[in-house]
Amino acid sequence: MIKPIRCALLLLIVCASCTKSNETSVTPLNETVAGNDTTAVKKVMGAFVNGTYGTVSGTVSIYLQSGKYTLALENVAISNGPDLHVYLSKEIQPVNFIDLGKLKSVAGNQVYDVANMPDFAAYKYALIHCQQYNHLFGSAELK
């Protein structure tokens, strides 16, 4: 009578194994703000410093173009981790934040649309944050 137990366990294992890896792509990107459109105005920028759980180097800039903000990560190199996101946050350890989405790659240049029109005097940090484990990989104060 062990057979039915084995069958049930096997079925569960097969179903449970259908999960995707949560790591970020390592392929370097080379995105630019609207193809280096000269109408884009840099509003604030900052340089990344390492967080408690990871390493981040490079810079971040916020551009205003056609009434919309865009965040650009420039020449970044980020240690890989699960579920890395790009945040605009009021605090270094995020409590009140805007999630710009999952980090596209751990290297290169990449751009993210910023919804609405946040006040960068309040949202004064750009963060690379592991959302699943609430771990800060790196932060940049926007000035």
Next chain:
Amino acid sequence: MSCAGQDIRLSRSIFGLQSGSMRKYLISILLLFAAIVIHAQQTSLPAINRFADITGTVGQSQGTIAAAYVYNWRIGKKKKWEAGLGLRYTGYWGVKKDFTTAPGRLSRSNTTPFLTVFAGQKTENWDTLTVQRPFVNSVNLSANASYNFSAKWSAGFNIDLIGFTFGRNTSAILTSNGITRTESVAKPASFNVLLTGDNDYGSLNSEFFLKYKLAERWSIKAVYQFYFAEYKTSTIQQRAPDGTLVNRFRNKVNAFGTAVAYHFK
């Protein structure tokens, strides 16, 4: 009873060929035989059905495993119905699961016990707590009922009544009117009680199942599970439209699974 019915049909075909006195004699014997068969059927099924089972379900980015001990009384002349109590452990885990506003007065248009199950959902009051790594262990007293269609097949329902929960603290993100805030230490609600529908507190499991008896002691079950998991926030709360602060959030898990049961003597 079905055996007795076959005997009677058989006896009718024989009676057509017998005399009157012989018929009375045969009727007496067959009635006696039928009584023995019926009595034997009744006494062959013990009045108590005790079993333990292990159930596993898998859903999208989440799963449960449950272990239960059930003590059922067989009810009725034919003892086809069973009802009883059990003790069940349910472990629930997931990744980045959305929990919504839990209190029934906010989530449903009617909170009358039982009727609330059919009440409309007040989604305008719902905020979402995305629990990053939920892991909930609940131990509850359960009510169980089933019907034995035959010696091999049965179907039934069970539901948790009251118990307690322990589990992992984890970070969560509360999304309220488009604003996101991080809750660093969301905790599983520790007390569970069935009050029907969204009036419930805590983490409670319920199952519809179809059971097939493989052998005297072993059965397998196909299970549809409906599980309430509840997390509470500690540092960040939803401000509901009525001005109250809410720190209870619920995930309603619908999942299919399988189970193995062992029947005790």
